[in-house]
Amino acid sequence: MRVAHFSQQVLFCLFAEDIALLPGQLFAKLLQAGLRSPADARTMLESLFGAMAAAYGWADYGPEMPDDEILSRLLALNLERAARVAAPDGRGGSNDR
Structure with missing residues (x-):
């Protein structure tokens, strides 16, 4: 369930970046930063996913929903x-x- 949820979030970020909902190649830059610092990648992704969910009033969104x-x-x-x-x-x- 967690892998499916994570995959959905990544897919949405790719879509959001393609239609310019995420500014300035934000997701691509975040992934590049994650490659340079794998220990920080999870925290960076969780911060982005959390900010996106909160922006739409979905702060309680998670794989268990x-x-x-x-x-x-x-x-x-x-x-x-x-x-x-x-x-x-x-x-x-x-x-x-």
Whole structure:
């Protein structure tokens, strides 16, 4: 379960970097730093993953979270974003959380 969770986080970081959600090749630079200092790699990755989860209000996200809870939160987040995009004031830009 932990390996699958870690793999999902890495895959999301690669995706986030590709679409510029992570600035300035942050994930690639973090991996390069991890290669130079393997003892610090885990701490660096955990810090990044924790910051990303907290930014979306998911500080309690972890490998033990049930799939139903994850899907429920993702659905709520997508509905919230769709409502903002559809709002008449036009405040649904792509930089919104």
